[in-house]
Amino acid sequence: MPYRELESLSGVKFKRLCGVSRETFSAMVEVVRPALDRRGRKGGQAKLSVEDQMLVALEYWREYRSQFHIGVSWGLHETTVGRIVRKVEDLLVKCGKFRLPSQRQLYQAGWEWKVMMVDVGEIEIERPRKNRNATTGVNKNATP
Numbered sequence: 001m002p003y004r005e006l007e008s009l010s011g012v013k014f015k016r017l018c019g020v021s022r023e024t025f026s027a028m029v030e031v032v033r034p035a036l037d038r039r040g041r042k043g044g045q046a047k048l049s050v051e052d053q054m055l056v057a058l059e060y061w062r063e064y065r066s067q068f069h070i071g072v073s074w075g076l077h078e079t080t081v082g083r084i085v086r087k088v089e090d091l092l093v094k095c096g097k098f099r100l101p102s103q104r105q106l107y108q109a110g111w112e113w114k115v116m117m118v119d120v121g122e123i124e125i126e127r128p129r130k131n132r133n134a135t136t137g138v139n140k141n142a143t144p
Helices: 011-018 022-036 050-063 067-074 078-095
Strands: none
Touching (some): 011 022, 011 050, 022 078, 050 067, 067 078
């Protein structure tokens, strides 16, 4: 769904669909716009606007859909979807504004950890043992 169709959604529905608030989305678009905006440049022009390319990347990260399925819904080839996701991801990581906390920050004193243990067992599957006597060989002379 193109970005111009999402502009009419409320903030709650936009966040529910994209996974980020409108303010965060706008900040992300402003970070990637200089690198992804092809208007007025020589060479091939992008089929999607910068906002739509950001939506493609967010859809890939949020829904875990395959690149093929995203490409079909946006009218792109799956390799183009992968290229868009990689470019957007590299630009956002490079800017440093949208990083997750480091492990050192997560392991500070005061954090309460909850651990869940799951008991799993292995059950042996019954199947015939592999040995020479169990298989029957066929002579070439016996076949017509």
